[in-house]
Amino acid sequence: MRRRACGRQGISPRAQNRRDAMLNGRRTGGALWWRALYAAVFGATLLLTLALVYLTTVHVRTAEARFAHDVAVPRLVYGIPYADLINRTATAARLNPALLAAMTSAESGFDPHARSPRGAYGLMQVMPGTWREIGGAAGCRLSAADPAAPACVDEPAANLAVGAAYLRRLADRFGGNMVLAVAAYNAGTVPVVRYRGVPPYPETARYMRQVALAWYHLQTSGTLTPFWSGVIRRFDLWRRVRGAFVVILAMMTLPWVLPMRRPVAGAVMLTGVLR
DSSP, rough: HHHHHHHHHHHOOHHHHHHHHHHHHHHHHOOOOOHHHHHHHHHHHHHHHHHHHIIIIIHHHHHHHHHHHHTTSOOOOSSSTHHHHHHHHHHOOOOOHHHHHHEEEEEEEETOOOOTOOBBBBBBOHHHHHHHHHHEEEEBBOOSSSOOOGGGGHHHHHHHHHHHHHHHHHHHHHTTTTHHHHHHHHHHHHHHHTTTOOOOHHHHHHHHHHHHHHHHHHHHHHHHHHHHHHHHTHHHHHHHHHHHHHHHHHHHHHHHHHHOOOOTTTTTTTOBBOO
């Protein structure tokens, strides 16, 4: 009798059984395969969003807080480009090697041939005027009569020595306050004096955050892995990605919090099949 009834409705017994199972699942709230898949995707999105929120908020504030208090505490570095040279140069200039390494990472990404649009050179992105002010390094001095910079400004030892000497001079200028010295290295001494602190420039804020994050990892572990170096240098990108994931997570949450209407007997379903 059931087969005949199904035949009269134009539905095969197999299709009828499949439809009955789907309707029973809707009536009893049974977990279908797509619900499990949706829950897995939702969980992965939630974990990734929480990780991005932690990285771009809690982790940054922790690094900046420690940077303000412990930036001058000496910490030798290893496992990064020019680690031995950085340790020797920083020690000679009475600086924290972890700080000098963090600034080198932020300035040039450890590229000795880096050039900036403003004309800065080398690992520490030293300006020609700063090079002349410091007096250069042994065997590498710029002539005031010759505006062209010699090839030795790219030499890692000379560039690090001049950058470290300039940072030491800034630290002495601001009474040993290394936070202000780092800010002045980026923005100049005049803005730091004018604002009596870190200037509210977006570029300086990004620079200070990048140095603080790199220093935090170097000060904690003594090294900076390529993974964390890439994350720190692309921090603004991760902040934008975080915002996008928050929006996606909010949209994915709606089906779980909004009341779901169950099909009413006799209503037309999305598939067009009558109940």
